[in-house]
Amino acid sequence: MLRKRVYRSKKILGKIPGSIIYTGDRSKEKLFIDTFDYGKDFCTEKELQSVQESFEYKDTDSVTWINLNGLNHVDQIEALGKHYALHPLVLEDVVNIAQRPKIDEYDDYIFVSLKMLYYDDEQQIVSEQVSFVLGKNYVLSFQEAEGDVFDQVRNRLRQSKGRVRNMKSDYLLYVLIDAIVDHYFSVIEILGDKIEDFETAIFSGAVDDDISQKIQNLKREILRVRRAIFPLREVINRIEKNESPLIQKKTITYYKDIYDHLIQVSENIDIYREMIWSLMDMYMTTISNKMNEVMKVLTIMASIFIPLTFIAGIYGMNFEYIPELQYKYSYFILWGVMIIMFLGMLYYFRKKKWL
Structure with a gap:
């Protein structure tokens, strides 16, 4: 089924730079805010009713992760950004879901935006923008809706598994980004299985009438994943070379591991991209051979x-x-x-x- 193309840029054309305008389609999402405030010997998990309740965590000695779901609530995001002294252009990028993966460095915080990829129940790929703000003792994360790939991170915080409770906020940012990147492997694994299924069907001759349309849809999925992942390599590379006091030297090694994973994912995507083109060639060759037989x-x-x-x-x-x-x-x-x-x-x- 063909989907109508939505031009999200129309919502921000002609607007003043720094205007906080949500460009997505999920305008009825409820606001959901949860926090993890933790240290070496404790971890407090709390669901907040408004962003004002998160203001108390800004200057504490503990590390705080504030996760906000519902980018359509621009007034709440603006209030949160005002309290944490976020630049208006940062808030504009948070609610602009068409943003490519990027990193912006400021004196007191670092802004990172990237794409979270997963398959829904209908096996349609979903690309959701996730934005992070790294401060001295906090990480703010912004998501379009509930549902993410951070459940294992939450369990590690609750159960004090790994190093996360013993490290600073820069390591928490690494753990969150790493969870997203690790999920990329699940996405490309599903893509690989789809390609293998198409290859088997084409070679065996058991193809549907709409096989060409399915291959085109799969090619679009590959390109969508590629657009989400390739710019992220530059983001991680800049974090590695960052000299900000917000990122400790001992944490840089972990970000290098993310970069290695991204290289591996990127190579697989390039391979699958070539295989998709080969699939179409094989399908056209199969049709030609059948026509020649006739x-x-x-x-x-x-x-x-x-x-x-x-x-x-x-x-x-x-x-x-x-x-x-x-x-x-x-x-x-x-x-x-x-x-x-x-x-x-x-x-x-x-x-x-x-x-």
């Missing part, structure tokens, strides 16, 4: 019946005098000649391996 059969049938038709045409003419017609066994002789010609041509075609 034309070969028709050509052989025509080659057999052309001389037979020629003979039948001669003796079917309405001339008054045709000597052979007066002979008693002409009919049977003509049948014999035609059968011998038919069998002889079949033998010749088989010998040439045309049949």
Whole structure:
């Protein structure tokens, strides 16, 4: 089914830079805010009713993760940004879901935006923008709607697994980005399975009538994933080379690991992209081969019946005098000649391996 293209840029054309305008379609999403405030020996999880309740975490000695779901609530986002002294252009990028992965560095915080990819229940790929603001002792995350890939991170915080409770906010940002990147592997694994299924179907000849449309849809999915992942390599590379005091040197090694994962994912995407083009070529070749088989059969049938038709045409003419017609066994002789010609041509075609 074809989907109508939505031009999100129309919502922000002509607007003043820094205007906080939500460009998505989920305008009825409820506001949901949850926080994790933790240290080495404690972890407090709390669901907030408004952003004002999060203001108390700004200057604490603990590390706080404030996660906001519902980018359509621009007034709440603006209030949160005002309290944490976020630049208006940062808030504009938060609610502009068409934003490419990027990083902006400021004196007191670092802004990172990237895409979270996953498949929904209908096996349609979903690309959701996630934005992070890294401060001295906090990480703010902004999502378009509830549902994400951070459940394992939450469990690690609750159960004090790994290093996250012993590290600063820069490590928390790494853990959150790493969870998104790790999920990229699940997405490309599903893409790989789809490509293999198409290859099997094409080689076996068990293809649907809309196979070409399905291949085109799969190609669009590959391109969508590629657009989401490739710019992220530059973001992580800039974090590695960042000299901001917000990111400790010992944490840089972990970000290098994310970069290695992105390189691996990118290589797989390039391979799958080439395989998609090959799938279309294989499908067109299969169709061409089938057409050639049909034309070969028709050509052989025509080659057999052309001389037979020629003979039948001669003796079917309405001339008054045709000597052979007066002979008693002409009919049977003509049948014999035609059968011998038919069998002889079949033998010749088989010998040439045309049949």
